[in-house]
Amino acid sequence: GFNPEIAPTDANLNQFFQDNIFRYEIPAKVRVRYTTFPTLDYLNQVVVTDEQVRAYYNANPMRFPNPSTDAAAPAVGATTAADTNFIAVRPQVEAALRFERAQRLAASAASELSLAIFNADVAPAGVDAFLATRNLTAQDAEPFSPESLPAPFAGSPTLAEEAFKLDADRHFTDALPTATGS
Numbered sequence: 111g112f113n114p115e116i117a118p119t120d121a122n123l124n125q126f127f128q129d130n131i132f133r134y135e136i137p138a139k140v141r142v143r144y145t146t147f148p149t150l151d152y153l154n155q156v157v158v159t160d161e162q163v164r165a166y167y168n169a170n171p172m173r174f175p176n177p178s179t180d181a182a183a184p185a186v187g188a189t190t191a192a193d194t195n196f197i198a199v200r201p202q203v204e205a206a207l208r209f210e211r212a213q214r215l216a217a218s219a220a221s222e223l224s225l226a227i228f229n230a231d232v233a234p235a236g237v238d239a240f241l242a243t244r245n246l247t248a249q250d251a252e253p254f255s256p257e258s259l260p261a262p263f264a265g266s267p268t269l270a271e272e273a274f275k276l277d278a279d280r281h282f283t284d285a286l287p288t289a290t291g292s
Contacts, residue, residue, distance in 0.1 A: 137255035140273050143248040144262070145223065145241060149291040152215035156208045166207045167196050173206065174199040213291065220285030220292035227282050234281045265289055 167174060176195050232240045241248055252260045256270045263269040272283040285292050
């Protein structure tokens, strides 16, 4: 049967708020627009030779674990265990090399755009028109704080850090790597 009547006044509420202001702090949020350069868009531009694939494997053998002993039989002319292992993992090695090179192409394209925006001294209001001349579009990210990154930026504190450096004098960041490209 405990049901006291509580009738706080505005002064009581204001005093409680002032005493507990830390509970009501909202972190600063930033709103940004961004253009993506997905690595997958550049894969078809990457061509690698057999020698490049083999050199990549030789430089990174631990990235490509040895296949099981009942894996593919050695090819004619394969005389060493390293040759046998390479033949078994060659498709993975080639895919990794092609993906790495596509990442570089995506980063290069993003950097070129960043430099072009800087050199053209594009005002924020002119970004869409500038991007349209390059068949690109900007996307809006949900407002976010450094602690709560939106999906496109998840896993990259560098992106949040750079976004929070933007201000009235600095409208754009340099090209930044993402989990899916740049």
